[in-house]
Amino acid sequence: MAEIALGVVPIFFGAVRGFSLLRNKLHLLRHYRKEVKWLRTKLEVQSLCFKGEVHHVVIDTLDTLTAQSLITDDDHKYWKDKDLEAQLRRHMGELHPEFLGALEEVKKALMQIEAKLAVFAAPDTTEYKDDIAELKEWIAELKRIRKLARTMRKSAALRAKESEKENADRFWDGGRAPPPPIPATAAGFWLGTFHGMIRFFFC
Incomplete structure (x- = not known):
């Protein structure tokens, strides 16, 4: 899957x-x-599920306002922005190639169905059951990867926060004491001065 050259956005729109x-x-x-009717219903459901998975990734990656603008407008100019692809890549991290591969498999499953429909004969529902099942399987894989990427992102943020706290603790443990608290008398003096200034200027 790592050999896929296209990004999330072009494969998605494909x-x-x-x-x-x-x-x-x-x-x-x-x-x-x-x-x-049977085939159309199945495809409509999978189409909604597919777009929903990519939209969830966009929501996880971007700020709320930008994400909402994109998922409600397939023609939004930011879909064509290179920065979007870079942000999606950063969010997916090491799972990015795997996510691209699953997207590509969805495209292939659709192409298989299209090839069968090209004969313009009466669709045999039994003939398409395996194709629909494969389509569902790859969309479910997108969901699995998307959720895993979100979990990994949260775990990385938590580790970074814990590391920052440990570094701060080591700093103080290294012989540098935290700044002493302001003496109560000094604190009272400055607090009284502050309140006095407020009364002088505003009361």
Whole structure:
């Protein structure tokens, strides 16, 4: 999977176009009502699940406002920004190639279904069950990787915080005492002066 050169965004939109293409082909076969309805329903559900997984990654990666703008607008200009791809790569970390591979497999599964529909014959639902199952499997894999990336990101942040605390503790343990507290008399003096100034200027 590591050999994949494309990033998350182009593969994602390639798959989105794949779902759209299948939707159009099924419309041409609409006179086969029963078979087409079954396949169309399955594909619509998987399309929503697929987009949802990538949208979740975007939400985990970006600030709330930017993420909401992107997931509600497939034509948003930031989808084409190179910085988005870099941010997604950083968020996914070592799981980035694995996530790309799962995205690519979703595209391949869609292409298999498209090839079967190209004959313009009555769709046999049994013939497509394995394809739909494979599609579901790879989308479930996207979910697994996405959740793992989120967990790893949180764990890394927690480790960094703990390391920072340990470094601070070592600093004070190294013979440098923390600054002494302000004596009560001095604290009272400055507090009284502060309140006196407030009364003088504002009361």
